[in-house]
Amino acid sequence: MAEASHLTPILAPMVFLGAAVIAVPLAKRAGLGSVLGYIAAGIVIGPWGLGLFGEPERVAGIAEFGIVLLLFIIGLELNIGRLWALRRDILGLGLGTAQVLLCAALLAPLPWLLGHGWAAAVVAGLGLALSSTALVMQLLEEKGELEAPHGRTAFAVLLLQDxxxxxxxxxxxxxxPHPAAAEHPAWVGVALGLGAVAAVVLAGRYLLNPLFGLLARSGAREIMTAAALLVVLGAAGLMALAGLSMALGAFLAGVLLAESNYRHELEADIEPFRGLLLGLFFLSVGMSVDLGVVWAQAPLLLAGVLLLVALKALATYGAARAFGHPPATALRVGLVLAQGGEFGFVLYSAAAAAGVMAPSLASLLVALVTLSMATTPPLLRLAPRLLALCRRPMPEEDYSDARGSVLVVGFGRFGQLVSQVLLRQGLSLTLLDNDTHRIQEAGRFGARVHYGDGTRLDVLRAAGAGRARMIVVCTDRPEVTDRVVAVVQEAFPETPCLVRAYDRVHALALMARGIEAPVRETVESALLLGREALLALGLPREEAQAAEHAVRLRDRERLAAQAMGGPFIGPEPLTPPRPQHAPGQPAPEAVPGE
Structure with missing residues (x-):
């Protein structure tokens, strides 16, 4: 094993970048995600692989700034109001606290049963209860699930763990057993921490916006980037000096800038640094894997990883269900938080240095955490299958009062507005949806919504599809809509069926099925916004309405032509661009051929 890096300062970055460029695309092509690619690349170039880097902790010190920048960008996506909405899962005896304590209670006895002292077992259990903020947020971002219910819940728990x-x-x-003499009384440490938080909050509230405004007026883009990095590193460094987490300081700075006019520019400036440094962090995780410990303790580590992932997933699922989260959300949160976290490395290093646990146990736990992180991407790929296996049977529903003349399938935001129009004319409706929470919310406002899966023929028959004068399909997902339409057309071909289309391509697919006039969900709102924009620019109402009508008519003609000749007929836009003219002034002559 190499004792130190033998690479020059020029070659070292080339090796890092080359390893990432090769490993990450291969891992993503295999469906394993970029994180496993970075970890595998780190193992290959680390001291137990090719030996190109012998001291991964030096790299880790720089790479930790990737986590700092990640938390800053997460903060930019939030604001005080949204953070307050997550308080139930973050503060006090919320889900985050319950998850950490429950996981620690289940995991701490394991080291004790292996012969380690109770103090080492407690620290080991608490460290294993923490999950990886960097890994989880990266995976959720790649899947586009940061704003999903399980994404928001997982983030709240991770913030509590940080x-x-x-x-x-x-x-x-x-x-x-041999504590060092304290430099300051305990109250001094508390005061320093509170003072650091207050300093970050006050600076973010009163100084940052004027600072970025002044820099923006200077016109120097690179100075804005430098200022953004300075803000992040300054907040992180201040927290570190006060004995708090650097990531916490960066997160607070991001939250305080979430309402800033410069939020999107800051995010664009920071994003490249965040991505590279976060990749470097996962490379350092792979480099820190001690393959000697792994080979020597392979059976114990394998059993430990399986037990750790299973216990954490079950404990997190149980805690989420106890705090009122739906089963699907609780299961996804349990799976996404089932690994150990990077802060475990910090905790075990400190415990070994303080004599709380033996260095051999600390090395074993670091290897266990790293291997558990590698299980998360493939585990998340199994989530849809596990959800399908664990899906509860449909509860019993009484359709004896389902006698509406119109059957509305799907009672989301779209279906609710459609129902309001129909009810306004005194029509009787039968409403059908398979979201129990939505049904309960509708019941609070006096709406009777039947529970049922609109893709099932027996449910449609029970809901009165055979007696209805019309069936209106308002489901959200295109694939679900297609299945409902297929069942309706086969079983009730004489009943008129109006369908909500997701977009133009979906509308053309529905027209190919025989649906005469599918309604695209965004068309009318977009046309209305365009008309209002013309009015705001000073055009007369008649001219704005005429423009709206012309675009609507041309869109219908184009859709009909595409239905006859394929979705890509004609490369030209709906309306060719015209030369600019002042609002309220006569437009130049139309483009020939229009």
Whole structure:
């Protein structure tokens, strides 16, 4: 094994970038995700692979800034209001606290049963209860699930865990058999932490917006980038000096800038640095894998990884269900938080240095955390199958009062507005949806919505599809809409069927099935916004309405032509661009051929 890096300062970055460029596309092509690609590349170039880098902790010190920048960008996507909405899962005895304590209670006895002391077992269990913020947020971002219910819940739990590292490090110092003399009384440390948080909050509230405004007026784009990095590193460094998490400081700075006029520019400036440094962090994780420990303790580590992932997934699922989250959300949160986290590396290093646990146990736990992180991407790929296996049977529903003249399938935001129009004319409706939460919410407002899957013929028959004068399909997902339409057309071909289309391509597919006039969900709102924009620019109402009508008519003609000749007929836009003219002034002559 190499003792140190033998690469020159020029070759070292080339090796990092080359390893990432080769490994990440291969991993993503295999469906394993970019994170596993980075970790595998780190193993190959690390001290137990090719030996190109012998001291991965030096790289990790720089790579940790990737987590700092990640938390800053997450903060930019939030604001104080949205953060307050997550308070139930973050603060006090919320889901985050319950998840950490429950996982620690299940995992701490395992090291004790292997012969380690109770103090080492407690620290080991608490460290294993933490999950990887960097890994989870990267995977959720790749899948576009950051704003999904399980994404928001997982983020709240991870934020609590990031905050928990401070008291956990204090616990390590308290359990140390040879504690160092404290430099300051405990109240001084608390005051420093509160002062650092207050300084970040006040600076973000009163200084950052004027600062970025001044820099923006200077016209120097590179200075804006430098200022953005300075803000992130300054907030992180201030928190570190106060003994708190650097990631917490960056997150607070991001939240305070979430309402800024410069939010999107800051995000664009930081994003390239965040991506590279986060990749470097996962490379350092792979480099830190001690293959000697892995080979020597392979059976124990394999059993430990399986037990760790299973216990954490079950405990997190149970805690999420206890706090009122739906089964599907709870299962996804359990799977996404089933691994160990990077803060475990910090905790175990501190515990070994303080004499709380043996260095051999700390190395074993670091290997266990790293291997558990590698299980997360393939585990998430199994989530849809597990959800299908664990899906509960449809509850019993009484359709005796389903006597409406119009059957509306899907009672989401689209179906609710459609129903309001029909009810306004005194029509009786039978409403059908398979979202129990939505049904309960509708019941609070006096709407009777029947539970049922509109893709099932028996449910449609029970809901009165055979007696209805019309069936209106308002489901959200195109694939579900297609299945409902197929069943309706086969079983009730004489009943008129109006269908909501997701977009133009979906509308053409429905027209090919025989649906005469599918309604695209965004067309009318977009045309209305265009008309209002013309009015705001000063055009007379008659001219704005005429423009709206012309676009609508041309769109219908084009859709009909595409239905006859394929979706890509004609490359030209709906209306060819015209030379600009002042609002309210006569437009130039139409483009020939229009």
């Amino acid at each position: 905050l928990a590292i401070v008291p956990l490090l204090a616990l390590v110092a308290f359990l140390s």
